[in-house]
Amino acid sequence: MTTLDLTKLPDHLKSQRWFSGKAWPIKQVSVVDHANLDATPCNLSLAVVEVVYELGQPERYLLPVKPSTDGIKDALEDDGCLRALFDLIRDGAQIPSASGRVVGEWIGGPEGLLGLPSPIPVRRLLVEQSNTSVVLGEKVIVKIIRKLEAGVNPEYEVGRFLATRTSFRATPVLLGALRLEGAAGATLALAHRFVPDSVDGWKYTLERMRQARPVGDRFLSEMEELGARLGDLHQAFGSAPLDDTAFAPEPLLQEDLQRWSASIVGELGVTLAEAGRLHADLEGRRERLVEYAKRLAQVTPSGQKIRIHGDLHLGQVLRANDQWLIFDFEGEPARSFTSRREKYSPLRDVAGMIRSFDYAEATVALEGGTPRGRVGPSRDAFLSGYRKATQGAAFLPSDDAAFDTMLRAFELEKLLYEVRYEMANRPDWVRIPVEALMRMEEGQ
Ligand SMILES: Nc1ncnc2c1ncn2[C@@H]1O[C@H](COP(=O)(O)OP(=O)(O)O)[C@@H](O)[C@H]1O
């Protein structure tokens, strides 16, 4: 039995940055599964706790803990425990839990361990995140997932697919994972190759856009390269064999286009109802915006649905050694795993990245900088790189008009998501997607 003092759990959870239920009264917390790793130097226990709220859906969290005389001690504060957790992954360990088992999996081969000293130095990542990431020996980054979801974790599934079934390497390769099997099954941790001296694409682009001079050829060729890497990623997804049902491309059907179109029209209704109170002029544009969504249903279907990144923006790419790497394949956090694993039009990823260029320019303007018309050239360069890398690909629509109509509809979909995301998280930023919606209505 775990030694967790259940009476202390609600207060402990509420004091953790990664706990997303801080605002809601907790009715009950229980341990739904746990595994004790007594043999490890730190006496690590992995507990999965379920939080039932007075209102709303229950949530599950992973609590790596160690014995302590003064309450609950987070084991991830202890370097020895972090090393022990990594050992489970590296050794492919199998440890029984109360109602299943904890399974480590190493797919990085012996070369994935090259250069790791002993004991492995541990460095915690000082970034705002809803999980906990640590860098081991500057070679491996382990993300311990805090909020657990049942089902197949898309970041694990996609990382594994790319590493083992494709030659796509413009990504920090997945090295291994820790999973809990059984009734409370979930992915608990992921280990990727750490990319030293990298900067994320958002910071990188902002820095470029803050500079007073107009966009130069170098910047545009970097954007073209970014488009090409996304094209390569989609080619890798598109290469999945038929017997790999989770990844095999499927023909795009009229009913897919109709379903996506109807969903965007629905999202438009919900989003304008919420945002229209603050931005009254949006309401008058509804009909024109609905048109963009409806045109999607009228496209003659061609091309395929494939697995996609699903939440692509500049914060999901890294720049290192003059190369772009695409990472974080977990999809949009607000969607369920099932919906994130659906096959979709690859143009949804293209639209996500294009929206990010507008965000970067708008952010520079919010900081007091002068907008310098960089979105159009960046978008063109990115699209040109993408089109070259995907020339003749079976997953793309067969004609340019369909490509443009679909891309426009997915840009609208992303804009609506962004309006809702900003209202909930960064109200000062809502004007970025709202202003883009207004411009879209004006046909720009
Ligand atoms: N393989 C990697 N190499 C270098 N830095 C990384 C790597 N993976 C993630 N990071 C850094 O860690 C941050 C958080 O990683 P991420 O996977 O996005 O975590 P979360 O999903 O919890 O937000 C990223 O913004 C990036 O700066």
Ligand SMILES: O=P(O)(O)O[C@H]1O[C@H](CO)[C@@H](O[C@H]2O[C@H](CO)[C@@H](O)[C@H](O)[C@H]2O)[C@H](O)[C@H]1O
């Ligand atoms: O970081 P996540 O993958 O969880 O993505 C969420 O947060 C993003 C903000 O961090 C949000 O992205 C939006 O803002 C970005 C600038 O901060 C911009 O580059 C993106 O284009 C814009 O969509 C993302 O939508 C949300 O899912």
